[in-house]
């Protein structure tokens with residue numbers, strides 16, 4: 001059937017009218033149903049083994065455009081709509097964004113699902129259907145507040161299934177029901193599934209305290225995604241959620257194994273489980289338990305599980321490594337306790353070194369240690385990160401199991417992060433090198449032949465300007481921010497965390513402000529854009545947001561500074577905002593303290609969209625620098641080796657850095673009369689004290705070099721042609737960071753799916 005006929009039938013059937021009589025919501029709904037049906041008809045890929053990608057988070061973003069793209073319907077639908085004077089972007093703005101992730105880890109899982117399906121590999125995602133996602137960020141009096149974010153729609157992307165599994169949580173029996181989202185693969189003709197488990201009869205009272213003693217667990221288990229904070233309160237609930245996820249997921253795996261006609265003791269021949277950080281690590285003891293129920297001995301069960309499970313590490317921050325008190329597991333999943341104790345004893349018998357113990361002296365379970373002993377693969381997410389894991393953080397493990405360790409540098413799907421978010425750039429690329437880069441992103445290197453082509457370079461600058469204009473219109477209509485599209489767009493968007501050092505960027509803003517006040521004007525106005533959420537219990541991150549919102553307000557009120565410098569913090573930053581901000585960015589801020597950012601993936605998206613990186617030699621920035629060469633990136637700051645030595649010797653002295661005259665005046669501005677008149681004195685002075693005396697992530701160590709390097713970038717920006725060359729080289733060299741490449745490597749080295 002013709003596309004137009006099919007859409008006609010759908011709108012007739014559902015709304016009793018022709019497409020051109022439908023409002024935006026009805027037309028959106030018809031396209032959703034079309035995509036859902038087409039994807040549902042696609043066969044699943046086949047292979048020797050099937051992958052299950054276990055993750056507590058899948059940060060999908062809006063689905064319509066990307067589903068249509070994967071189905072080969074994106075351009076046809078756009079053309080069809082254009083013929084009626086309608087616009088896909090407008091229709092898609094109806095769609096609520098599923099906020100099933102905190103940040104990079106969850107978004108990586110979504111990019112991976114896209115690439116797994118595109119490569120035609122058999123692999124499903126396994127996660128949870130949080131009804132209120134993370135939270136919606138609202139600014140009030142220059143502070144972040146949190147509101148529930150209901151994203152589920154009555155007739156949306158979720159497909160109910162008949163699968164249901166019993167899960168016993170402490171002394172409560174619940175039923176896990178399974179909803180699916182189809183994941184069609186671009187160019188593969190197949191579709192995988194994202195399985196999201198939910199409670200059978202949830203009450204889901206939003207935003208009320210959860211009282212465990214009243215049995216609320218059985219009602220609120222899948223209400224919220226718990227933020228990545230160091231807060232105690234939500235921790236027991238996280239254990240409940242994790243067990244619910246892995247128990248249902250493990251039962252699904254064994255049910256499918258049986259349906260494929262294979263015996264439980266052949267699990268590892270037919271199944272591979274990728275464990276996305278330690279959040280799903282309880283799948284290991286749970287599978288051992290279920291295999292023993294099916295007649296395997298403990299040792300055979302443990303061997304099968306070990307040969308089926310692979311673990312990805314995403315952080316070396318000590319406070320982020322999960323260790324659960326056994327008493328929590330006793331409460332949430334007592335059936336796992338004897339299994340965990342046996343797994344611990346078996347590991348201790350073979351490897352008595354206390355540094356590699358699963359259970360420590362305080363009866364806490366080290367989840368990463370469990371994964372390394374009882375998995376066949378451990379990977380980091382960028383070369384530097386993997387090297388640090390092997391030589392420092394996980395060295396005792398690497399000495400025991402050198403063959404288990406490998407690097408898989410992260411990647412992002414260019415279908416979402418270039419093709420659908422930056423159409424002006426896509427047209428330019430197609431005009432230069434044709435469409436083949438869609439199949440193989442490395443082909444973007446073909447752009448290098450245009451590095452000195454004045455026509456291409458000037459078109460590149462026009463594309464960037466178009467994207468900046470579009471962002472300005474959006475920020476004005478959605479958030480009432482009126483920005484200057486002719487200014488330089490300097491963008492830092494990511495979760496708020498001290499190690500990511502938004503506070504250092506704020507100090508650079510203060511520097512610029514004081515320069516302008518002193519009559520030293522920049523060559524061109526600069527707009528510093530921020531976006532990101534702080535975990536509700538992460539007090540210091542909230543102080544940093546407060547500082548930035550106060551600076552924004554201070555500058556708004558200052559007619560002397562405002563024409564030259566603006567700060568704009570986007571409210572409720574999410575995937576959708578990222579898709580508008582990244583194509584509009586000139587300077588990409590990737591300024592984490594070296595050694596602390598495992599990889600970063602925003603850095604890759606910016607690069608592919610022609611932004612130039614201002615960054616430390618951390619995570620994947622190191623690989624970006626290697627690919628583009630030093631003339632096409634701005635790097636600064638202490639090296640990871642230096643930073644690691646400073647921590648090891650405890651020799652970082654924030655006070656010494658603070659007392660450098662240029663630094664002191666920036667830090668002291670936090671408690672200046674101007675700022676105190678705007679903000680909360682308690683918040684600002686807490687941050688001020690912390691920066692002077694603790695500065696755990698060494699913002700003051702790098703701030704001068706940072707300011708100097710940023711100034712150099714802004715000077716270079718004025719030579720527009722030379723800057724356009726940098727943009728072009730960044731785009732041309734970004735192909736390595738396609739998640740298609742990453743997934744090929746996972747498949748070749750770890751999964752061996754087909």
Ligand code: F55
Pocket residue numbers: 102103104105106108227228229314315320381410597598599600601619
């Ligand atoms: C979420 C929940 C908890 Cl409990 C802890 C951490 C997180 C989380 O969101 N982590 C996260 O996003 N990690 C990031 O993973 C990315 C993908 O590998 C990396 O690029 C990034 O460096 C890392 O911080």
